[in-house]
Amino acid sequence: xxxxxxxxxxxxxxxxxxxxxxxxxxxxxxxxxxxxxxxxxxxxxxxxxxxxxxxxxxxxxxxxxxxxxxxxxxxxxxxx
Numbered sequence: 001x002x003x004x005x006x007x008x009x010x011x012x013x014x015x016x017x018x019x020x021x022x023x024x025x026x027x028x029x030x031x032x033x034x035x036x037x038x039x040x041x042x043x044x045x046x047x048x049x050x051x052x053x054x055x056x057x058x059x060x061x062x063x064x065x066x067x068x069x070x071x072x073x074x075x076x077x078x079x080x
Contacts, residue, residue, distance in 0.1 A: 042048040 039048070043050060
């Protein structure tokens with residue numbers, strides 16, 4: 001019984017340590033600038049595309065009367 005207790009306490013301590021060490025840090029202005037520069041470099045190099053038309057895809061997904069969503073129970077069709 002003591003071994004089980006020791007294991008459970010160990011797991012709880014390890015979970016707490018992992019949760020505390022996994023806290024996110026607030027990004028700095030320098031981090032944003034570096035990310036923007038990396039993005040611009042990737043676009044110039046041709047390794048990525050700008051998501052300029054993403055808003056069109058999102059809007060059509062919101063307003064499309066035949067849009068289908070999948071849930072745990074299966075697909076749901078929305079028709080107006």
